[in-house]
Amino acid sequence: MGEDLLRCDGLRRTFGGRVAVDDVSLHVAAGEIYGLLGPNGAGKTTTIKMICGLLDPDAGSVSVGGRSVERELAVRMLIGYVPQDVALYPDLTARENLGFLGRLYHLRGRELSARVDEALELTDLQSRGGDRVDSFSGGMKRRLNIAAGLLHHPRLLVLDEPTVGVDPQSRHAILERVAEFRRRGMAVLYTTHYMEEAERVCDRVGIIDHGRLIAEGTRRELVDRLGQKDRIELSAEGDLDALAAACRSVAGVEAASVSDGAVQIVVGDGRRLLPEVIEAAEHAGVPVRSVDVVEPDLEAVFLHLTGTALRE
Amino acid sequence: MTVLAIAQASLRRLARDRTALFFLIVLPVVVIVIVGATVRGFSTWKVGVVDLGAGSAGRTLVTALEDTPGIAVSPYPNAKALTKAIARGELNTGVVLPEGMAAAEQAGRTVSVGVVVERANTSMQAAATAVGAVVQAEGARVQAAQFATRQAGGTFTANLSLAKDLEGHLARVEVRTVQAQANASILPEGFSYSAPTELVLFVFLSAIAGGAAIIETRRLGLYERIHAAPVRAGGIIVGEAITYLAIALGQSLLIVAVGALAFGVSWGDPVAAALLLVIWSLVGAGAGMLAGTLFKTPEQAGAIGPVTGIGFGMLGGCMWPLAIVSPVMRDIGHATPHAWAVDAWTALLARGGTVVTILPDLAVLAAFAAGFLVLATLRLRRVLA
Numbered sequence: 001m002g003e004d005l006l007r008c009d010g011l012r013r014t015f016g017g018r019v020a021v022d023d024v025s026l027h028v029a030a031g032e033i034y035g036l037l038g039p040n041g042a043g044k045t046t047t048i049k050m051i052c053g054l055l056d057p058d059a060g061s062v063s064v065g066g067r068s069v070e071r072e073l074a075v076r077m078l079i080g081y082v083p084q085d086v087a088l089y090p091d092l093t094a095r096e097n098l099g100f101l102g103r104l105y106h107l108r109g110r111e112l113s114a115r116v117d118e119a120l121e122l123t124d125l126q127s128r129g130g131d132r133v134d135s136f137s138g139g140m141k142r143r144l145n146i147a148a149g150l151l152h153h154p155r156l157l158v159l160d161e162p163t164v165g166v167d168p169q170s171r172h173a174i175l176e177r178v179a180e181f182r183r184r185g186m187a188v189l190y191t192t193h194y195m196e197e198a199e200r201v202c203d204r205v206g207i208i209d210h211g212r213l214i215a216e217g218t219r220r221e222l223v224d225r226l227g228q229k230d231r232i233e234l235s236a237e238g239d240l241d242a243l244a245a246a247c248r249s250v251a252g253v254e255a256a257s258v259s260d261g262a263v264q265i266v267v268g269d270g271r272r273l274l275p276e277v278i279e280a281a282e283h284a285g286v287p288v289r290s291v292d293v294v295e296p297d298l299e300a301v302f303l304h305l306t307g308t309a310l311r312e
Numbered sequence: 313m314t315v316l317a318i319a320q321a322s323l324r325r326l327a328r329d330r331t332a333l334f335f336l337i338v339l340p341v342v343v344i345v346i347v348g349a350t351v352r353g354f355s356t357w358k359v360g361v362v363d364l365g366a367g368s369a370g371r372t373l374v375t376a377l378e379d380t381p382g383i384a385v386s387p388y389p390n391a392k393a394l395t396k397a398i399a400r401g402e403l404n405t406g407v408v409l410p411e412g413m414a415a416a417e418q419a420g421r422t423v424s425v426g427v428v429v430e431r432a433n434t435s436m437q438a439a440a441t442a443v444g445a446v447v448q449a450e451g452a453r454v455q456a457a458q459f460a461t462r463q464a465g466g467t468f469t470a471n472l473s474l475a476k477d478l479e480g481h482l483a484r485v486e487v488r489t490v491q492a493q494a495n496a497s498i499l500p501e502g503f504s505y506s507a508p509t510e511l512v513l514f515v516f517l518s519a520i521a522g523g524a525a526i527i528e529t530r531r532l533g534l535y536e537r538i539h540a541a542p543v544r545a546g547g548i549i550v551g552e553a554i555t556y557l558a559i560a561l562g563q564s565l566l567i568v569a570v571g572a573l574a575f576g577v578s579w580g581d582p583v584a585a586a587l588l589l590v591i592w593s594l595v596g597a598g599a600g601m602l603a604g605t606l607f608k609t610p611e612q613a614g615a616i617g618p619v620t621g622i623g624f625g626m627l628g629g630c631m632w633p634l635a636i637v638s639p640v641m642r643d644i645g646h647a648t649p650h651a652w653a654v655d656a657w658t659a660l661l662a663r664g665g666t667v668v669t670i671l672p673d674l675a676v677l678a679a680f681a682a683g684f685l686v687l688a689t690l691r692l693r694r695v696l697a
Contacts, residue, residue, distance in 0.1 A: 052540045073542045081540035087533035089321065091328050096321075103317035104541035148537070 005030045005078075005187040006051065006156050010060035013046055020046040022211040023060070028187045030155065033178065035202030036191040037298065043211035044191040045084060048160050051189065052081045064156050077105060080154030084161045086141045087148075090134035094125060094144050097133060098151060105152035119147035123177065139170025146174065156187045163197060175201050195298045205298065209306050220269065222301045229254065230270030230295040232277055234263040238286040246284035250276045270295050314543045318551025322525060323558060335521065336563050340514040341570050347510065348503035348575060357439035360388045360397055360406040367414030373425070373450050377407070380446050391428075398430055404439030405429045407447070418468040420458045423451075453479065504578070507571035508657035512650050513630040514567070515560050515592060517621030519600030522559060524613035526552060526604025526692070535696055545696045549689050556600045560593035580660030584667040588656050591677045595649050598684025605691030629654040649680040 006028040013021045021043040028034040036044050049055040051062050053069045053076055062069040064078050088097045098116040107115055120126040123143040133141060146162060159178065163171045178201050181188055192198055198205050199219055206216040215222055236243055240258045247256040247265050252273050255266040267273045270293040281288050326332055359377060363370050378385050386403070388394040394406040408426035410416075416423045425447050429440040457472035464471075529535055538548055568589065571577035579585045603620075607613040625631060627641075628650020634642045645651040656673035659665035667674075 054536055054539055073544065076540060076542040079540070081537065083533050083537060083540075085533050087537040089325060089532065089534065091325050092321070096324065100317055100321040101537070101541070104314050104538060104543055106313070106542075108313075 003029060005065060006034075006189065007063045008047070008051060008060065009062075011047060011050055011057050011062065012059040013050060013055060013057050019211050021050070021057075024208070024211075024213045025060075026206050026213060026216065028156070028189055030187050031182055031185045032204065033182050033188040033190055033202045035198035035205040036189065036208055037193070037195065037198045037205050037302070038191075038208035039193055042193075042208045044193075044208055045160055046211075047208070048081075048158055048189070048191060052076070052079055052158055054081075077152060078155045080149035080152065080157040082146050082149040082157070082159045082162055084164065086133075086145045088133050088141065088144060091132060093130050093132050094120065094136070094147075095129040097144070098148055101148045102151045107152060115151050115153075119150050122150060122180075123147040124173065137170075139166045139173070142166050142170060142174060143177075146177065150181075154186070156189065157181055158189045160191050161193070162190075163192070163194065171197075195302070199298055207298075207302060207305060209302075214305050215301070219298060222298060223296045226296050226301060226304050228296040228300070229266050229268060230293060232265040232267060232270050232274060233292040233294065234265065234277070234281065234288050235261070235290040236263065236281065236286045236288045239284075240286070242284050243281055243286040246280045246286075247277055250280050253277070314541070315547050315551040315554065318538065318543075318548060319554040319558065322529075322552070322555040325525070326522075326559065332522070336518050336559070337566060340510055340563065340567055343514070344503065344506045344510045344567065344571065344575070347506035357383050357404040357442055358386065358402070359383050359439065359443055360386050360394045360403040361409065362388045362391050362394050362406065363409045365411035365413075366409035367412070369414035369417050369423070369454070370409035373407075373409065373447065376450050377443065377446050380442070383442060383446070391426075394428060398428055405443050407443060417454050417458070417472075420462065420468075423454070425451075503571060503575035504661055507567060507575065507577045508579075508661060509625075509630040509654060511564060511567040511571075512592065512628070512653045512657070513621070513625040515563050515596045516599060516624065516650065517618055518563055519556060519560055519596035520603045520617035520621045521614060522556065522600045523603030523605075523607055523617060524610035525555075526601065527607055527610050527613055530695055531610075539696055545693055548696060549692050552601055552604075552692070553597055553685065553688075556597035557593055560596035560600070561590070564589045564593055578661065580657075580664065581666045584656075584660055584665065584670055587667060587674060588653065588660070588670065588677075591674055591681060592649075592653050594681035595653075595677055595684060598681050598688055601688035602684050602691065605688060605695055624648040624650050627651070649677055652676045652680075 004027040006026075008027070009025050011021055011024040012019070024043070024047055026034065026036075036047065038044050046055065050057045051064075051069065053062075053073075056070060064075050067075045067078075069075050069079075089100070092100070095116055098119055099112060102112045102115055116129070117126065120129050123146055125140060125144055125147065128136065128140065133144065136144065142162060146159070149157060149159075162178075163174055166174070175197065178188060178190065182203075190198075190202060202219075204216065204218055205222060206213050207222070208214070215225065217225075234243065234247075240261075240263055244256040244258050244263045244265075247253055247263060250273065252269075253265055253267055257264055265277060267277075274291065274293060278288060278291070361374055361377070363374070366373075374385060377383055388397065388406065391408055394403070394408070397403045398406055406428035408428065410424060410426070413423050413425075427440050427444055427447065453472060453475045456475040457468055460466065460471040460474065461468050535548060539545065568579055568585075572579060603613055603617055607616065627645045628634075628648040629645055630650055634645050634651060634654070637645070642651075652673045656665075656670040656677070659669050659673070663669070
């Protein structure tokens with residue numbers, strides 16, 4: 001990953017005495033997807049609006065590419081904002097909507113036309129460019145909403161809950177695209193209250209609750225804070241005790257025992273160690289029927305940190 | 313350029329909205345035609361005639377009435393039916409031709425022709441005056457024939473015919489009526505009345521109802537998205553102002569063109585009329601933008617906007633001349649910009665006014681426009697913040 005593209009330091013914002021965001025500091029590097037994870041009303045959208053220059057912070061600062069968002073209007077050329085709700089004119093076509101938004105970013109003529117084509121292609125909507133948005137399905141509208149944020153080739157893409165209310169197929173397509181943006185070197189700030197999305201696409205996750213960033217790190221780092229270990233469960237035919245002994249010989253395995261007709265193995269990082277455990281089972285001559293890696297997830301981390309489940 | 317992009321997108325959306333186009337283009341023209349035709353109808357007096365057996369003299373008088381421009385004659389069977397029709401407002405006035413009228417004329421006796429009118433109604437009084445003039449003219453001929461018969465002999469019929477023939481050759485005392493337009497406080501009748509008043513009414517009304525577009529843009533989250541681009545709040549506001557101004561100007565020009573080309577309306581001094589159009593469009597643009605920031609939902613704008621616009625139009629003299637209302641209502645009416653705009657059009661169309669003549673009206677309208685635009689800007693800034 002590259003240098004930090006987005007830096008937020010001590011962001012604070014209140015609404016009529018209610019503190020919506022309190023002392024939030026985070027940074028996102030080029031080629032990194034940063035997930036801001038938290039329940040509804042945690043302060044994710046307020047944080048994003050301050051990052052995009054839509055809200056002035058009461059305290060703290062935001063810089064993108066080393067330039068202050070509050071002070072320099074031109075910095076917004078570096079930011080692609082995809083709001084939570086589909087913000088497009090329903091009675092205009094997809095192409096007209098993108099053309100209009102592109103002009104706001106000073107795109108003109110052939111360049112604008114090429115960027116519109118590119119954005120439509122990137123979101124698999126090239127065949128529907130001439131159709132009115134109100135004829136689109138919810139998933140297509142979401143994809144077009146993202147396309148609108150990509151027109152001007154931003155270096156930082158800010159996605160505010162981009163998969164809310166979409167079908168699984170469209171959600172998969174959107175997450176695939178987000179991963180593609182990372183490969184292109186874009187910094188992505190991704191807010192969600194879907195824990196599985198954060199685990200799937202984000203390099204690092206910040207957990208926000210009641211306006212405060214209460215934890216931050218990779219999924220592994222956050223899980224490690226729980227002090228819980230991963231567990232590999234092997235179902236096999238034959239001598240299970242021999243299998244357990246073979247597994248115990250693998251470096252990194254902390255314990256292995258037979259329980260409920262299967263071998264239960266306690267490890268630090270289940271996914272990393274799994275190939276070596278399988279290899280040890282093969283050397284022991286015990287055919288493995290099924291493998292299950294059970295690891296503490298971000299839901300458990302959130303519960304541990306806040307005392308409440310993420311979806312509450 | 314971003315400002316123009318905002319205006320262009322809004323205008324493109326408007327062009328796709330058939331309902332909005334109906335209210336912007338079709339409805340004003342339809343109302344101009346209806347009101348223009350109705351107001352023009354006031355200049356024709358409907359006269360009912362009851363013939364109780366007047367004979368040839370009665371028929372002569374009816375023919376004279378029918379030949380008089382602005383009088384439409386309808387026969388009625390009896391005086392009761394005639395009185396009832398007048399009371400219902402179906403007739404402006406009525407004439408009762410007495411029995412034996414021809415014989416009385418020939419015998420040189422006094423003939424009494426009844427003209428029925430409702431005392432309290434001024435338009436009926438005017439109609440009665442018009443009918444009375446025809447009756448008097450016919451009476452003058454009869455008197456001339458009776459005089460000739462007495463002094464020179466011959467038959468009454470021959471002398472009456474001679475009187476009619478001579479009437480065309482004798483020098484007459486002509487009474488020329490000059491309308492004192494310099495102080496006219498009412499627009500001319502017909503389309504010259506309806507076109508300017510409907511222009512004032514509809515440009516404002518459409519702008520207020522069009523406030524729904526701002527609410528819709530806000531509700532869709534478009535302002536937020538636009539604001540996330542390198543566009544200042546001022547740019548968004550100017551973009552919206554251009555949109556509303558373009559719509560108001562476009563509608564104004566359409567009404568002016570339809571009025572002039574289809575209905576022969578003369579809009580007066582072109583420079584003054586153009587200035588008045590532009591300033592009134594600014595009033596509409598400001599009011600429309602303000603409505604967009606005051607109402608919470610497009611439905612509110614669609615429901616309250618037209619009621620407000622029509623209410624202002626009524627108070628401001630778009631439905632009827634303020635000259636016919638009480639001084640108090642006239643003063644209240646001038647709390648709306650409509651009254652000042654109608655005053656200005658009246659000065660231009662009824663009194664041949666110029667820019668100098670309507671300068672006070674223009675100044676007041678400019679103040680209204682500035683007030684609406686400033687308020688709308690402040691409110692829209694709050695929406696965008």
